[in-house]
Amino acid sequence: MQKGDLQMEYQFTVKEDGRAVFVINRAHKKNAINYEVMKGLKDAITACKENDDVKVLLITGAGQDAFCSGGDVQLFHALKTEEEAYSMLYPMGGILYELMTLPKPTIAVINGIALGGGCELASACDIRIAVDSAKIGFIQGRLGITTGWGGTTILQEKLSPQSALHMLYSASTFSAEEGKEYGFIQRVVSASALEESMKQLLEPLLQKSASVLRQYKTLYTKRWEANGLFARMQEEIQGCAVLWAGEEHHQAVESFLQRK
Ligand SMILES: CC[C@H](C(=O)O)C(=O)SCCNC(=O)CCNC(=O)[C@H](O)C(C)(C)COP(=O)(O)OP(=O)(O)OC[C@H]1O[C@@H](n2cnc3c(N)ncnc32)[C@H](O)[C@@H]1OP(=O)(O)O
Numbered sequence: 001m002q003k004g005d006l007q008m009e010y011q012f013t014v015k016e017d018g019r020a021v022f023v024i025n026r027a028h029k030k031n032a033i034n035y036e037v038m039k040g041l042k043d044a045i046t047a048c049k050e051n052d053d054v055k056v057l058l059i060t061g062a063g064q065d066a067f068c069s070g071g072d073v074q075l076f077h078a079l080k081t082e083e084e085a086y087s088m089l090y091p092m093g094g095i096l097y098e099l100m101t102l103p104k105p106t107i108a109v110i111n112g113i114a115l116g117g118g119c120e121l122a123s124a125c126d127i128r129i130a131v132d133s134a135k136i137g138f139i140q141g142r143l144g145i146t147t148g149w150g151g152t153t154i155l156q157e158k159l160s161p162q163s164a165l166h167m168l169y170s171a172s173t174f175s176a177e178e179g180k181e182y183g184f185i186q187r188v189v190s191a192s193a194l195e196e197s198m199k200q201l202l203e204p205l206l207q208k209s210a211s212v213l214r215q216y217k218t219l220y221t222k223r224w225e226a227n228g229l230f231a232r233m234q235e236e237i238q239g240c241a242v243l244w245a246g247e248e249h250h251q252a253v254e255s256f257l258q259r260k
Pocket residue numbers: 028029030032069070071072073074075076113115116117118139140143146147148149256
């Protein structure tokens with residue numbers, strides 16, 4: 001394959017105004033997360049932490065109809081046992097913990113459908129802005145599993161129990177406006193107004209000094225360290241791995257893969 005033909009599964013750029021942008025670049029797979037995207041996200045978060053020029057991290061998906069459809073079902077379908085599932089779930093949970101505690105503002109720009117682990121990824125960001133056509137759903141329950149990247153533990157820090165548990169129990173797909181009613185989405189805009197809305201959202205943040213932004217985030221990170229956030233995420237991940245090995249999950253994934 002010619003070098004020029006190589007399609008990177010993600011793009012990470014740092015703009016002159018201090019915003020860093022991570023784009024999941026797998027639109028042909030509704031921006032599902034595979035191991036390359038996981039590594040790219042891990043490296044991007046580290047780069048943001050180490051680069052004083054970066055003030056804000058944005059995460060979004062390539063194309064117009066998907067933010068992220070969760071883990072790559074075709075790829076992760078090969079993981080059958082609890083141990084094999086844990087070998088993928090735990091590293092991604094660690095990445096979401098690093099994202100959650102990055103000492104800089106993080107914004108999920110939900111440009112389209114966000115499902116399963118895609119919602120967990122968005123949850124780990126400080127702020128979620130969505131286009132009005134976006135659909136969001138913690139659909140893991142339909143596959144006989146729970147969130148497996150720490151998403152439930154993260155929601156416990158951001159949403160009311162009634163909102164979070166309804167979204168999780170139902171495994172329903174909600175509109176962006178419904179997600180806003182639950183407190184999961186902070187701003188809903190039309191696709192055409194997204195760029196302007198992002199400008200309005202970012203301007204006041206980019207004008208603040210890095211130390212002010214870092215101080216605010218550190219106050220939250222200290223709270224999460226004090227209440228054992230990562231240990232609770234790990235417990236959630238272990239629970240998901242047990243369900244992952246169950247027949248209900250394997251049959252649900254098989255049905256998805258055989259659907260066409
Ligand atoms: C802990 C996290 C947990 C985990 O995986 O570990 C999860 O995230 S569980 C949830 C996993 N995600 C899903 O179950 C979503 C599966 N995808 C869908 O339900 C649909 O594809 C949908 C609703 C996103 C879009 O449906 P639509 O009819 O508009 O498009 P297609 O289904 O034809 O999809 C187009 C193309 O993308 C591939 N695709 C979509 N989602 C995934 C995915 N999550 N993993 C891998 N591939 C995905 C789909 O197979 C099609 O590709 P093709 O080569 O044409 O088959």
